[in-house]
Amino acid sequence: xxxxxxxxxxxxxxxxxxxxxxxxxxxxxxxxxxxxxxxxxxxxxxxxxxxxxxxxxxxxxxxxxxxxxxxxxxxxxxxxxxxxxxxxxxxxxxxxxxxxxxxxxxxxxxxxxxxxxxxxxxxxxxxxxxxxxxxxxxxxxxxxxxxxxxxxxxxxxxxxxxxxxxxxxxxxxxxxxxxxxxxxxxxxxxxxxxxxxxxxxxxxxxxxxxxxxxxxxxxxxxxxxxxxxxxxxxxxxxxxxxxxxxxxxxxxxxxxxxxxxxxxxxxxxxxxxxxxxxxxxxxxxxxxxxxxxxxxxxxxxxxxxxxxxxxxxxxxxxxxxxxxxxxxxxxxxxxxxxxxxxxxxxxxxxxxxxxxxxxxxxxxxxxxxxxxxxxxxxxxxxxxxxxxxxxxxxxxxxxxxxxxxxxxxxxxxxxxxxxxxxxxxxxxxxxxxxxxxxxxxxxxxxxxxxxxxxxxxxxxxxxxxxxxxxxxxxxxxxxxxxxxxxxxxxxxxxxxxxxxxxxxxxxxxxxxxxxxxxxxxxxxxxxxxxxxxxxxxxxxxxxxxxxxxxxxxxxxxxxxxxxxxxxxxxxxxxxxxxxxxxxxxxxxxxxxxxxxxxxxxxxxxxxxxxxxxxxxxxxxxxxxxxxxxxxxxxxxxxxxxxxxxxxxxxxxxxxxxxxxxxxxxxxxxxxxxxxxxxxxxxxxxxxxxxxxxxxxxxxxxxxxxxxxxxxxxxxxxxxxxxxxxxxxx
Numbered sequence: 001x002x003x004x005x006x007x008x009x010x011x012x013x014x015x016x017x018x019x020x021x022x023x024x025x026x027x028x029x030x031x032x033x034x035x036x037x038x039x040x041x042x043x044x045x046x047x048x049x050x051x052x053x054x055x056x057x058x059x060x061x062x063x064x065x066x067x068x069x070x071x072x073x074x075x076x077x078x079x080x081x082x083x084x085x086x087x088x089x090x091x092x093x094x095x096x097x098x099x100x101x102x103x104x105x106x107x108x109x110x111x112x113x114x115x116x117x118x119x120x121x122x123x124x125x126x127x128x129x130x131x132x133x134x135x136x137x138x139x140x141x142x143x144x145x146x147x148x149x150x151x152x153x154x155x156x157x158x159x160x161x162x163x164x165x166x167x168x169x170x171x172x173x174x175x176x177x178x179x180x181x182x183x184x185x186x187x188x189x190x191x192x193x194x195x196x197x198x199x200x201x202x203x204x205x206x207x208x209x210x211x212x213x214x215x216x217x218x219x220x221x222x223x224x225x226x227x228x229x230x231x232x233x234x235x236x237x238x239x240x241x242x243x244x245x246x247x248x249x250x251x252x253x254x255x256x257x258x259x260x261x262x263x264x265x266x267x268x269x270x271x272x273x274x275x276x277x278x279x280x281x282x283x284x285x286x287x288x289x290x291x292x293x294x295x296x297x298x299x300x301x302x303x304x305x306x307x308x309x310x311x312x313x314x315x316x317x318x319x320x321x322x323x324x325x326x327x328x329x330x331x332x333x334x335x336x337x338x339x340x341x342x343x344x345x346x347x348x349x350x351x352x353x354x355x356x357x358x359x360x361x362x363x364x365x366x367x368x369x370x371x372x373x374x375x376x377x378x379x380x381x382x383x384x385x386x387x388x389x390x391x392x393x394x395x396x397x398x399x400x401x402x403x404x405x406x407x408x409x410x411x412x413x414x415x416x417x418x419x420x421x422x423x424x425x426x427x428x429x430x431x432x433x434x435x436x437x438x439x440x441x442x443x444x445x446x447x448x449x450x451x452x453x454x455x456x457x458x459x460x461x462x463x464x465x466x467x468x469x470x471x472x473x474x475x476x477x478x479x480x481x482x483x484x485x486x487x488x489x490x491x492x493x494x495x496x497x498x499x500x501x502x503x504x505x506x507x508x509x510x511x512x513x514x515x516x517x518x519x520x521x522x523x524x525x526x527x528x529x530x531x532x533x534x535x536x537x538x539x540x541x542x543x544x545x546x547x548x549x550x551x552x553x554x555x556x557x558x559x560x561x562x563x564x565x566x567x568x569x570x571x572x573x574x575x576x577x578x579x580x581x582x583x584x585x586x587x588x589x590x591x592x593x594x595x596x597x598x599x600x601x602x603x604x605x606x607x608x609x610x611x612x613x614x615x616x617x618x619x620x621x622x623x624x625x626x627x628x629x630x631x632x633x634x635x636x637x638x639x640x641x642x643x644x645x646x647x648x649x650x651x652x653x654x655x656x657x658x659x660x661x662x663x664x665x666x667x668x669x670x671x672x673x674x675x676x677x678x679x680x681x682x683x684x685x686x687x688x689x690x691x692x693x694x695x696x697x698x699x700x701x702x703x704x705x706x707x708x709x710x711x712x713x714x715x716x717x718x719x720x721x722x723x724x725x726x727x728x729x
Contacts, residue, residue: 089621
């Protein structure tokens, strides 16, 4: 399609493969399949340090397989197909490859196991991870791990779906490869995901190698029929072209042809520079404490009682988002660990190591990966308890996790899906980084995952230096040329010798200077309409972080907010299945940057004309539920149902922004509330330099502005902090 991606009219709960087009068994044949309880089990060999790290994380997930349902049932519809859309949509949102549902019979339970309460099974199938090419050090790592990467992913998805169902008040238990009461190959056949062929289990489109997990439940759902025997026939031309808007065979082939250390996106075609495209005065950037982050300030009461209370639930106040929180918490204690003895592997070649690490990251599920040395100012100065942080590793492996295009298309950006999008990316990132760090430590190499739940580093400068994007008008957010702002980052810091990437230039500074769409559509007027300023020695379109934080925390008609991501013109699908206009515009934007001054105004206008940034109801799979006192209910204040407003006029002179410079931060070792002084923060606008003025000052030898100096410690060696992060409770 010229204007829109092929997937535009494909409901999200149908998934990336056209399973709905496969022939299904008739009633009699289905009964015959049910009588044949001799399905060949899947054999998954897994050895080596990577498999051991994956097993550890799979065992962490297993701790959330079962639990008590909420004390009251959510107001779910009687329509069983609509319930299926929510469940399958959620599983595909978590990147399941295929999902099927069947009724449970006594034959589905392993010997000695049974549950009279559960009558349905949701079966989750995950394709195998791609094995890197021979000669790449990661080839042996991933090959020897067998299906462990896919088994761990299937486990993650299953425990989240089970938790989601329990949060809605129904019984549900996840069954994982190593922790199961059910015969999962049998369930895969009954749920219409696989057939028996020549003595083995085969899955259409994928083959005979795949991972399975299941969720058994008393939540009534519409079921799928088993596949007919001829479902394994060649996918054909329709599949190759992208039948019914499913991911096309052409696109899958394109991805598989790329070297395993390259992402699915052609980042290698983007112009590289020695420094980021925005001015950073490296020696003037202050190191800041974790206590200064605005979500941390809310936790301490700096933003008032309402924000403090909402901080403990704002992003996970829906059943689906809440189902991810436990696993995120459980991974935090494993971010640090003992080093193993150095192995026999030769890991001294920085270039080979970088290639292997990137291949490993993509095998584990990262979407984009870059590497940089860690600048001094990227380390936080102090932890939450006030203790100082040393810059203890040299390199950062920076990974981006896509928050999900389909779900973003169905949402307003600040409705009840927004928090789940963030939490999903945080969970996935913590899992990938945790496994990677565990694997490196097993080889005697210092490494630590830096996650949203517990990070010693600021991610934004690392994303810039690792060549994964440029700073945008959104402010404290980097845009990637292929996924725009639609991602969360996770980092592994390490001393493994690595070849670094260079910052990129795809003309974003010109684009964002002329496009005001994110500022126009921001629901709390937190994104600047005007030009860039120098803030703590960064050239940046500085957002009003107080406004943004307050809205995200206290949004009464949704969970958190990602409205700027939703409406950004660079939030697109840029692959073989993307809109031809998008692909052409992306190519020109990267390869013909001299055209940007002419193209950008037109690009923004046509983006509005096409309706990009509006909600696509076909993509909405979730229920609008809010968790209140542990029970999912219809949101008392309703749901944000915003669409874009191209007629809204913006006036930079009328916008009053607050700037909380480094000298207005609370002491890093203070647990007491440090209330915000917005009046002083608004007056601080007069203190800010323009980038040109900062450069002129530097040329004449002028000192850094005094407001670049962070508030010093209060003198305590350690705070007695009574606040507890919701990620660590």
